């Protein structure tokens with residue numbers, strides 16, 4: 088192990104995407120710290136072109152999942168099958184809550200900035216003993232006929248597009264061993 092190894096690096100290296108959660112709420116103080124880590128992520132030109140929606144209402148997450156399932160099966164049956172989408176599929180992986188990260192329309196790097204925030208929050212969650220899962224598969228619900236009313240129900244301001252969600256909670260079953268890292272993906276130029 089490197090002599091420079093530290094807790095931050097360990098946390099980054101051991102974060103996983105979790106898809107099995109306990110039915111146990113996440114403490115408000117933890118949610119607030121996680122949000123703070125999102126808000127302090129780097130953004131292009133320092134614009135901070137994002138909005139964070141904390142969804143603790145599981146019924147609303149179920150509603151998004153139901154719409155997605157319908158859209159997937161209606162429009163993209165083959166892809167739905169390839170993604171292992173089943174009738175009981177839950178976009179939010181059974182987590183008790185999720186944070187939806189929306190980006191400002193018209194800002195060139197908004198989606199990248201939201202992605203940075205999502206990763207920072209996933210690492211922060213792990214450091215606090217929580218599991219998380221980075222989610223993009225929930226997006227079709229917002230292009231569905233119910234999309235606009237869903238955005239209103241979520242309180243996402245006008246002019247923002249939901250890009251990512253971070254499912255959060257206490258882990259029930261830890262994930263399987265992670266995939267080996269691809270080789271030959273780094274080069275040095277001196």
Ligand SMILES: Cc1cc2nc3c(=O)[nH]c(=O)nc-3n(C[C@H](O)[C@H](O)[C@H](O)COP(=O)(O)O)c2cc1C
Nearest residue numbers: 102103104105106180220221222223224225262265
């Ligand atoms: C942009 C992005 C979108 C993702 N969307 C989903 C998703 O919709 N559902 C899901 O279960 N995992 C999703 N993931 C998690 C990846 O599947 C996961 O990060 C990858 O398999 C590596 O596993 P690890 O995070 O445990 O290292 C997403 C990850 C990223 C970065």
